[in-house]
Amino acid sequence: MFQQIEERLAAELERQLASRFDLRAKVSLEQPKQSSFGDLAIPVAFQLARQLKRPPKQIAEELATGLASFPGVASLEIAGNGYINVRLDRAAYASALVRNEDEPVRETAGKFIVEHTNINPNKAAHIGHLRNAVLGDTFVRMLRKRGRRIETQNYIDNTGVQVADVVAGFHFLEKQSPREVQSLIDGPSIRFDYLCWDLYARTSAYYKDHADSLAWRDATLHAIEAGAGELAELGRIVADNIVQAHLKTMYRLGIEYDVLPRESEILHLQFWATAFALLKERKAIYFETEGKNKGCWVMPSSAFRTSAPQSEESAGDDDSKVIVRSNGTVTYVGKDIAYQLWKFGLLGKDFFYRLWSTYPSGHAVWVTTDQPQPIPSPSFGGASKVFNVIDSRQSYLQEVVVAGLRALDFNEQADASVHFSYEMVALSPRTCVEMGIELSEEDKRRPYVEVSGRKGLGVKADDLIDKLIETALVEVEERHPEAPPAERRAVAEQIAVGALRYFMLKFTRNSVIAFDFHEALSFEGETGPYVQYAAVRAANIFKKYLERGQTMPRFEEALTIDVLKAGFESEPLWQLLLLASKADGAIERAIAAGEPAHVAKFAFQLAQSFNNFYHEYSVIAEPNASRRSLLLWLTQFVREQILAAMQVLGIQQPIYM
């Protein structure tokens, strides 16, 4: 609702600028620093002052007279040097909300792809992966909420070095056959992803001490790529089972996918070969005949470096990017270019798809395969915009991918390729100590310590979730000793997920999270449970109200303009209503900024305002019937908006807390 008024006011002002001053300018409205200044502030007179060479105050006055009778606006005043402060007609505004006159969200044309999670399928997921998945999933929810059509992809690098290293570990270190590994998986009480976590670290350490054993990796990679033999069989077993484990972990957080594109199909279906031919034909890459990259196909650095400095000393350095190695194999970036081309429907090829699994909701996840399938699948790919949720350390590789598109003259798609980057999750030194990780004196002084899958250094996602549930359960059991255990468990799980998702979202994308157990396990202050608690309190008001045998009023009849006018003369009630009505605008702004954290912040602020209201006003005990209706409606409206924000954040409301 707020957004509508904002847009209409801005449009009207732009019209006036054109007619009065013959200026075409974008007008933006802002929130006044203090609520006593009004509901909306227009600083446009300042911008115009320079162009028109007139005092801003004068311009503001002139514009204000033109807006005097704007529908929905109660009054305008000029403040400071030339702000136009707008006060809304509170009763009219509230009335429109009571009668649900908000414009419906319109679905936009075209499809967006959001690719996220993308965990190497060779070990258990850790907290860094959680940040990726929660960020990506929340962004998907934001976009869907605002009418965008989204396809969620989780790319599976099932033929890469990381899988190969675990396979090599099973085969060469553990001397285990595919059959033995499979029976390990089928056997009781073994967490295969945890077992691989350790094996991966062990194999990496072994490589370090025995340089000659690196030949295992090459042998394994070749076998996996060829797709035949015991090593390839092990590769399939490891990757498939770990993918299943990752999907399970992510589902605990309410994260689902539409399709799992796999690297094996990019290779087997000749996606790379097609892209390679294109790149060669358009001269985007060339065959290097000298220097350190001799024998490789490389992309010149001029293609992806915006500034091409090359100082005197470094002139000899070759910072071109190798796309095809001298042994003829393609790098990840090469495969990623092919994949990116497919996402936009530019490759002229498609995968085959097979059902991977179905979520309890009935939503299906599909996986790519290299063979035609009898059962038809939905169509995937062919998007107009692509968001790749990938950590910022890979920005260089992402630049190369986009440069690849550009070199092929797909400029529109290059512009529509977004690296949705975020900083890593590291560990606070305190948490390292708690986990028994030994730190050097240097590391202890650092603000954070980087996690390393290769070293097995990190916090596993499921361990963290379990720990959160355990912590929440202690509180729930204490507060609700009479409730059935299964129900308490369900509540604790919702609280744990709320805490975790909020924790991963409260930081903006480019801030490094120094993960700290104490902070992550906190359920007080700016946390998910705080928001959930506000929603539970709102729900409790209705629960108690109905329990006492009262019936809900018909708001449209009870809340006449006069009742609304009297009610919202109260500043705190009006401020709460106004804030709640900004939910859609907050989500839209968060999309524009690419910051899921903004939605989290909004949810927290609204919860905070509601908690204030909850403390200050008695809803059920209000003796005056029409005022009680007003308070009930306000509670309902705020609750709806908090729940809407929570849904976008992937946070549920427990039945009690």
Place this chain on the structure above:
RNA sequence: GGGGGCGUAGCUCAGUUGGAUAGAGCAUCAGCCUUCUAAGCUGAGGGUCACAGGUUCGAUUCCUGUCGCCCCUACCA
């Protein structure tokens, strides 16, 4: 060396694209549970927005420089 990011309260972080008196949470201290359950609420203290210039009506925000921290700069991803 080159590219990118960051520096805001004791700690962890926001800051709506250049606007009005810079905000939260945690921690500390002082209060509030017979109430729609306190995972909550109220209040207090805490700031040279790293530093120095510049741009202009106005700078935490933009530009330049300095200092400090981080990431990237593989025929790994």
